[in-house]
Amino acid sequence: MRIELNINSRKVCADIDPDMTLQKFLREKKYYSVKCGCETSNCGACSVLLDGKPVLSCSVLAVRAQGYRIETLEGLKEEAEEIGAFIADEGADQCGFCNPGFMIAAIALFREDPEPSDEKIRIYLSGNLCRCSGYEGQMRGLIKYRDQRRTA
Amino acid sequence: MKELKTVNKPVRKKDAMQLLTGQPVYTDDLIKEPCLIIKLLRSPHANAIVKEIHTEKALALEGIEAVFTYKDIDQDQERYTIAGTSFPEFAPYDRLIIDRHVRYVGDVVAIVVGKDEKTVGKAMKLIDVEYEVLDAVLDFRQALDNKTIVHPESNWKLPVDTGADVKRNLLAKESSSMGDIDEVLKKCRYVVDRTYHTKATQQCHMEPFTTFCEIDPYGRLHITSSTQIVFHIRHIVANALHIPKSMIRVSKPRVGGGFGAKQTAVSEVYAAFVCYRLKKACKLVFTRKECFTASSPRHEMQMHVRIGADENGIIKGIDLHTLSNTGAYGEHGPTTVGLSGHKSIPLYGKQEAYRFTGEVVYTNHMSSGAYRGFGATQGLFAVESAVNELASLMNTDPIELRLKNIVKEGEIMPAYFNEPLTSCTLDKCLIRAGEMIGWKEKGQRRILDNGKIRSLGVAIAMQGSGISAVDVGSATLKLNEGGFYSLIVGSADMGTGSDTTLSQVAAEVLDCDLDHIQVFSADTDISPYDSGSYASSTAYVTGKAVERCAMKLREKIIKAGAKTLECDPEKCEFDGNTVFCEDKAVSLIDIAYTSMVFNNEALEVSVSNSSPTSPPPFMAGTCELETDPETGECKVIEYAGVVDCGTPLNPNLTRIQTEGGIMQGIGMALSEDISYGVKGNVIENSFMEYKIPTRMDVGKISVEFEPSYEDLGPFGAKSIGEVVINTTAPAIQEAVYQACGKRFYELPIKAEDIALAKDREEK
Numbered sequence: 001m002r003i004e005l006n007i008n009s010r011k012v013c014a015d016i017d018p019d020m021t022l023q024k025f026l027r028e029k030k031y032y033s034v035k036c037g038c039e040t041s042n043c044g045a046c047s048v049l050l051d052g053k054p055v056l057s058c059s060v061l062a063v064r065a066q067g068y069r070i071e072t073l074e075g076l077k078e079e080a081e082e083i084g085a086f087i088a089d090e091g092a093d094q095c096g097f098c099n100p101g102f103m104i105a106a107i108a109l110f111r112e113d114p115e116p117s118d119e120k121i122r123i124y125l126s127g128n129l130c131r132c133s134g135y136e137g138q139m140r141g142l143i144k145y146r147d148q149r150r151t152a
Numbered sequence: 153m154k155e156l157k158t159v160n161k162p163v164r165k166k167d168a169m170q171l172l173t174g175q176p177v178y179t180d181d182l183i184k185e186p187c188l189i190i191k192l193l194r195s196p197h198a199n200a201i202v203k204e205i206h207t208e209k210a211l212a213l214e215g216i217e218a219v220f221t222y223k224d225i226d227q228d229q230e231r232y233t234i235a236g237t238s239f240p241e242f243a244p245y246d247r248l249i250i251d252r253h254v255r256y257v258g259d260v261v262a263i264v265v266g267k268d269e270k271t272v273g274k275a276m277k278l279i280d281v282e283y284e285v286l287d288a289v290l291d292f293r294q295a296l297d298n299k300t301i302v303h304p305e306s307n308w309k310l311p312v313d314t315g316a317d318v319k320r321n322l323l324a325k326e327s328s329s330m331g332d333i334d335e336v337l338k339k340c341r342y343v344v345d346r347t348y349h350t351k352a353t354q355q356c357h358m359e360p361f362t363t364f365c366e367i368d369p370y371g372r373l374h375i376t377s378s379t380q381i382v383f384h385i386r387h388i389v390a391n392a393l394h395i396p397k398s399m400i401r402v403s404k405p406r407v408g409g410g411f412g413a414k415q416t417a418v419s420e421v422y423a424a425f426v427c428y429r430l431k432k433a434c435k436l437v438f439t440r441k442e443c444f445t446a447s448s449p450r451h452e453m454q455m456h457v458r459i460g461a462d463e464n465g466i467i468k469g470i471d472l473h474t475l476s477n478t479g480a481y482g483e484h485g486p487t488t489v490g491l492s493g494h495k496s497i498p499l500y501g502k503q504e505a506y507r508f509t510g511e512v513v514y515t516n517h518m519s520s521g522a523y524r525g526f527g528a529t530q531g532l533f534a535v536e537s538a539v540n541e542l543a544s545l546m547n548t549d550p551i552e553l554r555l556k557n558i559v560k561e562g563e564i565m566p567a568y569f570n571e572p573l574t575s576c577t578l579d580k581c582l583i584r585a586g587e588m589i590g591w592k593e594k595g596q597r598r599i600l601d602n603g604k605i606r607s608l609g610v611a612i613a614m615q616g617s618g619i620s621a622v623d624v625g626s627a628t629l630k631l632n633e634g635g636f637y638s639l640i641v642g643s644a645d646m647g648t649g650s651d652t653t654l655s656q657v658a659a660e661v662l663d664c665d666l667d668h669i670q671v672f673s674a675d676t677d678i679s680p681y682d683s684g685s686y687a688s689s690t691a692y693v694t695g696k697a698v699e700r701c702a703m704k705l706r707e708k709i710i711k712a713g714a715k716t717l718e719c720d721p722e723k724c725e726f727d728g729n730t731v732f733c734e735d736k737a738v739s740l741i742d743i744a745y746t747s748m749v750f751n752n753e754a755l756e757v758s759v760s761n762s763s764p765t766s767p768p769p770f771m772a773g774t775c776e777l778e779t780d781p782e783t784g785e786c787k788v789i790e791y792a793g794v795v796d797c798g799t800p801l802n803p804n805l806t807r808i809q810t811e812g813g814i815m816q817g818i819g820m821a822l823s824e825d826i827s828y829g830v831k832g833n834v835i836e837n838s839f840m841e842y843k844i845p846t847r848m849d850v851g852k853i854s855v856e857f858e859p860s861y862e863d864l865g866p867f868g869a870k871s872i873g874e875v876v877i878n879t880t881a882p883a884i885q886e887a888v889y890q891a892c893g894k895r896f897y898e899l900p901i902k903a904e905d906i907a908l909a910k911d912r913e914e915k
Contacts, residue, residue: 017270030176032174032175032176032181033173033174033175033176035178035358035359035408036360037358037359037360037440038440038838038839039439039440039441039838040440040838040839040840042838042839042840043358043440043839045358072174073173073174074174077173080172080173080174081169081172081173084168084169084172084173085169085172087168087172088164088165088168088169088172089162089164089804090804090808091162091164091165091168091649091802091804091805091807091808092808093165093167093168093171093172094409094647094648094649094808094812095171095357095358095359095406095407095408095409095646095647096167096170096171096172096177096406096408096647097178097357097358097359097408097409097647098358099171099172099174100174103172103173103174122847122848123848125847126846126847126848127846128847129358129839129844129846130358130847131355131356131357131358131409131411131812131816131844132358132409132647132808132812133808133811133812133815134808134810134811134812134813134814134815134816134850134853135811135815135847135850136808136811136850136852136853136855137804137807137808137811138847139847
């Protein structure tokens, strides 16, 4: 079937099978920031924004994403660099494989609530698994980012 | 000592911003089209012979390129191992690419190749396999002398004698001892005699096993893979395909985590085989289910510990016997078991006798491999839990008991190959870890107003820094136009940041900004030889190679400068930018230019480094748990870890390593489980069932360092990567005991176990 998607403000048309997931479609179109870490909607590595809300692209059919604004990290470079710098300063990027999904969730969080509490950060990002960092470094980075914005 | 400018500084990882902005840097992001897709049809039986396999229907499907079965593999040829280890290999040659005899649920029955995932998936369903199902060995305690022999084949081979007797399912055995342990324990006033059981656990690197293969412009096989061991992969693939090593090139791009899993060629051989046969580019990406069921997890072990102390609380001897389950194939089985003893027993320095014995058996489980800690984690769970129980028995404080007994700098460690302990601050680590958790103020057990119980636990640990007298790390450094350097290594940064820490070492020696060091790793055609990134070797072994290499390049630069200045190199100095001789000077940029014009001396150096010893890093860990006695739910409130890794080369990265290790240890202690169904299938085959800690589960992790200075390491550094996982499980086990009064001898300790134990007690 033919679909027309809005990805990072660009129109992308394709003929696809109806059962194709958005995750597979985005990778096929070379949006490589979108990772596959599980296939069971557990890890968060495939997160993208759908009309600004973070979703697991492995659990959304590509065809269902029609009519929504899809954003991958490729389209969010500025925000990713701004927040990412604080993660980098903690060394918490580590292997990096979970980073794009984590960054998507972090960007969505700070758009939604510019001053989230520590607890809110933890809960909001709880669906993004990381096996390297023990999460503490990511938390330190996000807390510093939040506090720096507060004083800026 | 000169003040450090780059080493020991918390600089950013060189690749950080690329990773954080989601750039395409992993194997599956770098494939070239057209690329065939490979999937593996796997056995549903734990032990079976493929009687017949029908592939015609699958092959008839449009878009299917090939289906390989055992019929495509000479079953009598020499077998191979997929373990990444140095020569001579302690791993048995017990694999065929496709074996007619399948030995675990998940063993490969057919390799299916086609144009896309969907077509290949369809083809898999069209393959008919008839099996002759055999009895399987599903309990490793009953493997030895079982009537079922896991490897009955005549071409099973052992490159090095491990004491194996394959007809008994015995893959390896070893023993070491000092004094008469039975006699010493007999005289001890206090003896703890317990058996512990740790199950297999999964590394859970977020990037699945992924390999891409293509034929390069010279007709050679080029493997790009998510691996920790490019050089060993070349060796393994050559053995498996029976082709010359010269025909193979292996590169690794960014690796999305390894933790040891990628020290084994889990995915590479299949992709290499297909590419070499078809002469077409292809890729194999494991599903997460495959990562859970057909991979290379931690060895399941059963450890029998006897530990004794005299009336003064001096630990007189430890007797440890370990039974290890290698699963269906040998791989790292013979090398892991020893660490359960060699990296636990030496922690206690006043022993008059010790004994370690170990046996490794084949079963029809998924094959085990390398996972952070590599046997030491299991051994330390047993020994440290026993030490905590000993303290209870003696009615003494477990921190005090340890402070009285731990090994000290300057001592010889008989159970650690008689190596001298050249650097150690374990005593300080232990004291500080106690302070951080509030050990004295809080006491080991207190009941909160809401009825929940807060309890404390403690454990200590060691590891090694590389494999003594085996591991080789190398570095090439060259000066380039403009005065920047290329650092080329063969170790694999799998997310640890080793590319950056190694660059810090080079920058320190060469007196330059970190930005002036451009680093490359790892490619068998380009990098100087490196055993690979495992056994806690990179910072210590490769790091020292970088330091020595940079020193040599410094000398060369000074010599080149002296030549330009027409003076004696002995009288020249180099400050990183300029070579001076009295009042004359030449810049590094000019020296670099000079090397590019009418020059016969390359401004390039390669150095290999090995270490005769493996200086252990140490760690002390304390934890505070909160247990709900009604439900058994048990949460880590805080975990405090204090580490002696010598000089932390990059304090940010050593901290994150420690936090990550503790987090994995929390999973191992409380939630991560691999259990097998009656047919021998792994039950926990997704993140739904295999529960790694989320950020809601780890509580607060506090980390500090008590640096020692290891003379043999680069700028005093020892390893960090593995030791950090080892204290968590025994410290939590102790805290659980303090909370509920029951000691658990098997991991993980789940809420339901705690709740049920209490119920049983009440009945």
